[in-house]
Amino acid sequence: MRQSPMLEYPVSEFKDRMAGAAEKIKAAGLDCIMGSSKAMVCYLTGLRSVAWKSKLSTPGLIFLGADGNFGVVGSFSAVDTAMYTTCLEKEDFYFFDASGRYGVALNYYDALCYTLRHLGFTKGRIGCELSGGFHLHMDIAMFNDLRREFPGLEFVDSSELFWDILAVKSEAQLRNLRDAEEINRRAAARGLEAVRPGAMTELELYREIAKAGYLAGSEHFTYMSVLAGAGRALCAGCPASDAVVIPDAPGTTIHVEGGAVRRELNAPFTANIVVGGVQPEQQPAWELASGMIERAMSAVRPGACAGDAAEAMDAFAAAQGKAGWVVQPGYAGSGIGWGRIDGPLLRAGSKFVLRPGMTLTLTASVRHASVGVLTLRQNVVVTDGGCCFLNGKTVEPLVV
Template sequence: MVEAITMREPFMLEFPASEYKKRLKLLMEKMEENAMDAVILTTKENTRYFTGYQLIVWGSGISKPACAIITKDGEVTMVSGYSNREALKVTTWVEDLRIWDPLGRDDAITNLPDAIYDVLTKKGLAKGKIGMETGVGFRIHMNTTDYSKLMGHLQDAAIIDAGPSIWDLRAIKSELEISHMKNVCNINIKAYEKALNSIYPGMTELELFREISKAMFEFGADEVFPLGIRAGAERYTQSNCPPSERPIEKGEIILIDGGPGCKGYYSDIIREAIIGQPSDRQKELYDFSVAACEKGLEFIKPGVTAGEVCQVVDEFVDAHGYGKYYETRGWVGHSIGVSIHEMPTFELGSELILKSGMVFAIEPAFYEEGEGWFGIEENILITDKGYELLTPLKRDLWIL
């Protein structure tokens, strides 16, 4: 059925049509398993993954980029605003493009929820079982007014969470995706190496951010995800905080966390450095953080569960007496792909079975007041025999 679908291949389409047909076929199988009549996709990542659609205004609080409606029979319709109609034509393979317009030009429906409802009604699915991105890891890309109106239209439909089905598909990367992942990881490690060697006393966190960002673009990135860069006693525990104007001084642990994007895929690693020699305690804690990460890596292979990976690391930490300093107990990593943070995660209790083709970031971390925040993060591909390291950058503390 999917093979018979005609797919355009405009010049900005990121993958061959055959790749999108594989994704669509897998989604249709999941829809059949869960008796879904249709799926409505609204997020940047999912619309791009299934249709190739690209637009620069996903972060806008005004623009309403698009959504994709996929039926159980494999029919795909894109619904978007008038100003985005030409971008649809050059980035997505989808033939059926429905444009809404507040001014009603070309007899268009004047708002997004009415346009979505019109598509579902004409397909006879407005009272069906419809999957949406309502669960863990997703936020429906629609303002409250539009969402409420759409739900009013669909009051006779059964709305269910399509998230688990989508995550199952996105978790296993194709050969083409793996090639993209390897490329972006290579960009990341080269940029980290260049930037780490540029650090000097008095350099601010923001100056370091600019240096690593420049390097990422120099080596081929087309975007840079916000990086976590912090140094100094008062900054160590401020996880996920953006870089500041604070100067970096001798003896301070310097943490860099994050990575670039390239062709829609991301890398996310952590490396640490220090200006001058570390104290014995800093070296001890850093070396143990690396050992904890490596313990998790040793256990990873197809067939084990994500929860068991976390449990192995947690038990290793406790067995060596470092539990007091362990910041990531119960959660030591996440998947990565078209989002920098994806499901599934290495979380205690998870029964998710690791499979070949999954890509993860693993990152156990430790903190001791006055000494520093310690840890590395690696990106790995699950293979038939274990894993392949995608970020082969030295794990030693960078002593500058």
């Protein structure tokens, strides 16, 4: 391994990551894994590419064995980017080239087959990203062809193992996540400054917030939902509209959801901008959602299960006689970092054990006529003794 110009973390961290992952692969009874997602490739190698959303390009796919042997497959055009951003040596990168100039595989599929054979991963069990928030970065027909090509390999779903590998963040990663959270704070503050109730559309406010997010240093500012007023708040995830003027009535809540990305790590945010402050009739919804977040935080600690937070939230709402207000009973949020939602899901019944260094987002959504749907979000880090805010409290109303 080597320190390339844009490698974000020390080589030693990548050695630890690779060794730790190999140990987990072995413990899971696998011979190797195939990681095609941005999360897995970036975590294990540091690859920084903009092409992950392409359905044509192939930034990189990693095979990693229980013995620590590994190789990355990608296109010829990805080689220089890999050498500039990753810990990989050139011989670790198995590329294909359609022009035929280099005597290597002419296409992605042939390169995958060559690399599997070259690394000796042709028999046994290979863990793959087949469920749980992972989408194979190849088309389904190609994956089926691969299975037929290697009858001695059993392609098994190892999504839980993959999330387990990705879950705990290093101090350096936490710093980047805190930076992302700080960008969110600044973007929301800009929204508060720019908003003109009665004279601005949702889309205009969205542009101000997103622009501020980028100028504050976000690598990508997730396409946001901006919903103004109780009626619009019911439209979960609806994009900002240029047909909706933000109402100016007291208590109008502008629900903003998005998230900054810093060094490939995502910190989602939810901000509630309230015109004239929270009104008395809205107070019960705020109190319920705030209380749910507090209870969830109390349930997050090392050794606790991911499901405990959801159960604590629901128990609190039930104790208040407001179980019917809860929009998503049995769900309290998820891990964060590689995406806006990572494993583990904080879902009632989940036995995924929390560990120090995991980053979670806790979300409480309640339905009430005075607000439509009110969603509060708090990002936290699991600590040795419980959990703490990732970068400050984020559930207070922003009053304009």
